[in-house]
Amino acid sequence: MANIVEVRNLKVEAVTDAGRVVTIIDDVSFDIADGEIVALIGESGSGKTTIALTLMGYARPGCRISGGSVKLGAHDMAGLGESECARVRGIEVAYIPQSAAAAFNPAHTIMDQVIEVVRIHRLMPLRDARAKAIELFKALALPHPETIGERYPHQVSGGQLQRLAAAMALIGDPKLIIFDEPTTALDVTTQIEVLRAFKSVMQGKKIAGVYVSHDLAVVAQMADRIIVLKGGTIQEAGATEQIIKRPGHPYTQALINAVEPALFAGVNAKEEAAKPPLMEVSNLYAGYGGFLDKGLPRLLAVKHVDLRVPAGHNLGIIGESGCGKSTLARAIAGLLPAVTGNILLEGKALAPYARHRSREQLRQIQIVFQSADTALNPSKSVSEILERPLLFYHGMTRRDRAKRVGELLDMVKLPRGLGNRRPSELSGGQKQRVNFARALAADPKLILCDEITSALDTVVAAAVIDLLKELQRELGLSYIFISHDLSTVRAICNDVAVMYAGEKVEQTSPDKIGQAGGHPYSRLLFDSVPKLDQGWLDSLKQDEALIEAYAVR
Amino acid sequence: MNRQIIELVSWRLASAVVTLLIVSFTIFLATMMLPGDVAQILLGQAATPEAVAGLRKAMHLDEPAIFQFLKWLGGLASGDLGRSYANNMPIAALIGGRLANSLKLAAATTAIAVPLALTLGITSAINRNSLYDRIISGLTIAVISVPEFLLATLAVLVFAVYLRWLPALSLANETKTFADLLRVYALPVITLTFGVSAQMIRMTRAAVIETLNTPYVEMAMLKGASRRRKVLWHALPNALGPIVNAIALSLSYLLGGVIIVETIFSYPGIAKLMVDAVSTRDLPLIQSCAMIFCVGYLVLVTIADIIAIVSNPRLRT
Structure with missing residues (x-):
């Protein structure tokens, strides 16, 4: 299988407020095969989001890619200029942010923002784009798919916005999607719904993905492979099953232990x-x-x-x-x-x-x-x-x-x-x-x-x-x-x-x-x-009436 | 449009009316407290006390202040601004032509200053911390710190005295051709544009920069949006509220705050009329001018607020 992403010796530097240059990503290399979902996992400051954003040729203000190469298809995103990157973003690689509530512009309707990629890259007539967006809304199990696009971001719930952000990423038929902690801000009962929608769409379209998260149990449901990061370097990489069942690195073990802490044994x-x-x-x-x-x-x-x-x-x-x-x-x-x-x-x-x-x-x-x-x-x-x-x-x-x-x-x-x-x-x-x-x-x-x-x-x-x-x-x-x-x-x-x-x-x-x-x-x-079990999401059976009654969608 | 927005707008309008009432009372009180007795001034030093008392009675100056206020307010409401003490002409007639002149000057300045300020503010926000941005910021601060009379005098010195391109005085009544018009307005408009643009540029720059730092603009960039699209489609609609307010504040200055410019260029506007009225203790004229300034200010600020309310989709839908 061909690799869609090949990252070699990636190095990212940041300038602190005091003007000091620190290396926040050091010598990171990994590949992503076509249709594969790779998780980047680690705590805050481990550089997981920074690495994911370099796949779009972007470093947040104050940071810059200072070495290595980031091959995405035929492009080296580390070497492209701003306008060349812009031509790739949205159609070859797309991004789903942690907080869709903040990533949607409050001044425009949802539909206008979902099909904006089409408008920017002139992919198809807008009428077709709207029809395609509605198809995506249906695929993502959004309520009222025909009309939800006419609303403004503040008029839909957080879980819905997160799925709408996925539709926004999918509209340009990208080869790679970056999920940046897309369910961290959601309640658990809402999270399941969103994860299911993501998973079925990704499997259906055979898109490669990078799933950034700090939550091993969530990642276990989504990813084929897991890369464990700490302090900007790779600690361990391997297939999901190997990482959660037979972790090789003590830090990975610590992450696993933290998922399901022992029950409290208090006084009588x-x-x-x-x-x-x-x-x-x-x-x-x-x-x-x-x-x-x-x-x-x-x-x-x-x-x-x-x-x-x-x-x-x-x-x-x-x-x-x-x-x-x-x-x-x-x-x-x-x-x-x-x-x-x-x-x-x-x-x-x-x-x-x-x-x-x-x-x-x-x-x-x-x-x-x-x-x-x-x-x-x-x-x-x-x-x-x-x-x-x-x-x-x-x-x-x-x-x-x-x-x-x-x-x-x-x-x-x-x-x-x-x-x-x-x-x-x-x-x-x-x-x-x-x-x-x-x-x-x-x-x-x-x-x-x-x-x-x-x-x-x-x-x-x-x-x-x-x-x-x-x-x-x-x-x-x-x-x-x-x-x-x-x-x-x-x-x-x-x-x-x-x-x-x-x-x-x-x-x-x-x-x-x-x-x-x-x-x-x-x-x-x-x-x-x-649960820290790869089959958990697929085998989970919940009472529909119960979800209907209590889950905030 | 829904009920909530109608409620908000009508609340805003009602509060503007209440503000106007309070302002009218304050103006009346302030002019009452001006030193000197009108009757005494009108009749001169040689007048007998009986003559002064007679005039006071004729002018209703002996009635309690509150009656005078209500009478004046009633007159305002029915469009009767009263008569000038100084030359006994209807105030409406005195003000009419002057107000038109001031509005012309304000309109000409607005037509130049607003597009200029928006362009400079937005472009310097986009190229933040570049040489261009630094030059614009430096210039605006310099212009804010230089007093207007100095700007006006310098402009006269350069364009009228040394270069002899433009007339030093702006006598608005002597315009026959369009070229004349341009020449007459050039100097005051340039001076005023400098004065009002600086604040608008700074506010626009700050508001646009703030919205450019939001996650939704970053998201737009990750969708491949061009810089132009990020600013015009994503940032600007969300920066509209503060920008419109800055514009309104700057423009309201063009109605009442142009005393220096009108005086230096001998431009027959309403600000100069008010200065003259103060020197002759022409209370009804002062009051009317002050009311006009306040109404102008309130109208602009209220429009800005309504635009800010209507441009916010959280309220609009």
């Missing part, structure tokens, strides 16, 4: 549950927008939720985007006052507003947000960030604070020397540890973790989860752990509450979730999590 639940609970929430309602006549907010995000967290226990809250899980955390923390309902901490009622709670009550409940990038003040050093709660809650002297900051950094396993740095000088995992250390500084009893591992790479996230468990053993903490990722929640929680459309539909232990007899939505959610 029965014994603890008998004790008075640390936190008890009953009949909680919360929402946004002005109030309606009945005293309820215009947009009710949390409805009638009851929770119970025994001391030393972890409660997981799981659900898809928009299910109200973050609103629930904000209501417990008092950031968004609950409309009605009781929040009891050690049997004492808490005021709905954080500012009406005593300092001692505030100290006992801390919240850690998803994005450490925005939660940490960029102009303060790590020490200053950690000293603030020490002063506020404990009124410590300068010397005590310095000592405690050192201890906190030890606890979250960061070198003490990091104290003088600013958040922008830390990696994503380090920032999230600082974010967590700030919560620990208050000596809380309960920490609300709102998607704290979602922005992290799988291996880094697994390390953060281990840290959380270790700290719990040492400090006797309790966590309310909010996430959309079932396997992460199962790795740390004694109990898992499943939320759907603002309501808690089920609460059960992590090993029982998704089993027969549970709530149908829990089952759907459980079944939708990709």
Whole structure:
């Protein structure tokens, strides 16, 4: 079989803000055969997207291809000028972006953007192009294929936009398609639908593909071969089956371990549950927008939720985007006052507003947000960030604070020397540890973790989860752990509450979730999590009525 | 067009009307607080107190301010701008020709400045950080920092005194042929174009650069779009809101802010009329001129906002 892509000794350099030149891709070589799908897998910063974009002759601003060759068919994309590359893009190689929501221009209709490639390269009459686009919409299982093109991007859902982006890539009949994390931003129940559509179209048309992802389980469904990247170099390459069953490189093994972490083996639940609970929430309602006549907010995000967290226990809250899980955390923390309902901490009622709670009550409940990038003040050093709660809650002297900051950094396993740095000088995992250390500084009893591992790479996230468990053993903490990722929640929680459309539909232990007899939505959610098994997607049988009822398409 | 957009636009129009009312009140208050008594000034130093009091009564100046305000506002609403204190002519007649002159000057400047500013702004955004961009940016900053009277004087010095190409004064009434017209308008239009273009160029450049950095423009490039297509089809429609607003702000300056240019070139426009009115304490004339400037400003800004609302498909559909 002929190779459509031959990359040899590829080298990409980037210029840092300080003007230093760093090599971000070093000596990368690989081939892609006709009709083959090759996955580039690795954590953020591994250079997977950069490599994929060089196949289109493109390097993001600040980067440039500084060596090697990128053969695509008859062209060497590394050596072509901008206008020559433009002639190849869209018709020989096409791109499906990570966020279709951002990649569609809000000012034009979907159809105009889908057939833009035809217009640019003058491939066929526009009437034929529209007909072809509608055929593609049908092939990608989009609803209302005849009319969906007349809408604007903001009028369709995220999963639909992602498939429309695929139609946009397919319209020019490219020989190679680059998938850049196309399902990372989607909920699991939506992801299945999109993956299926991609797979059937790719198999039907025999197009070669490059699938960029950090998620081995997803990649296992799509790719023929996998290339594992780290720090801009290839660690291991091989057939998908070999990589997931018999990985040769320790880093690959670490990636595989991170996909399905072990279930949480916590303290004896029965014994603890008998004790008075640390936190008890009953009949909680919360929402946004002005109030309606009945005293309820215009947009009710949390409805009638009851929770119970025994001391030393972890409660997981799981659900898809928009299910109200973050609103629930904000209501417990008092950031968004609950409309009605009781929040009891050690049997004492808490005021709905954080500012009406005593300092001692505030100290006992801390919240850690998803994005450490925005939660940490960029102009303060790590020490200053950690000293603030020490002063506020404990009124410590300068010397005590310095000592405690050192201890906190030890606890979250960061070198003490990091104290003088600013958040922008830390990696994503380090920032999230600082974010967590700030919560620990208050000596809380309960920490609300709102998607704290979602922005992290799988291996880094697994390390953060281990840290959380270790700290719990040492400090006797309790966590309310909010996430959309079932396997992460199962790795740390004694109990898992499943939320759907603002309501808690089920609460059960992590090993029982998704089993027969549970709530149908829990089952759907459980079944939708990709497994590290090549045949998973093809053999997966889901109840159509269930998907119809619960999945957001 | 749907209900939401009609709601938004009517809300915008209503707020423009309320703004106008507040502005009219402020103008009235400000002119009331000008030092000096009109009757006293009109009659001169030698007038007897009885004569002054009589005139005040005749001019309704002895009534409470609020009545005077309501009366004035009612007059405005029915198109009666009142009579000038200085020469007892209807203000509408005084303003009429002057306003037309000012509008002509504004129109001529707009016709040149807007296309020029858009072209320079967009081209320098496309060639960001190139020599061309740096030269344009440098020049616009230089022009912003030079005061207008200096620009105008320099223009007169170069074109009228040394080169003798153009007349130093712009007496609009002496135009018979089209060539005359060009000669008369050339100097003020050049000076004003320099003044208003700089801001528009900078805003256009910034707005286009911002949209050029979005993922959808990168996506367009990965579809093989040319630079021209990226800018005109992808970036510009999304940059329209801020650009139109910058244009409106710059153009509103052409109605009220051209005092220096009209004075230097002796151009009989409305700004110069207002300056003269201030020196003669002609309160009704000052008030009317100020209202005209405000109406012009509000109309332009409201149009810009409505264009921004209508050009956003999230609101349009």
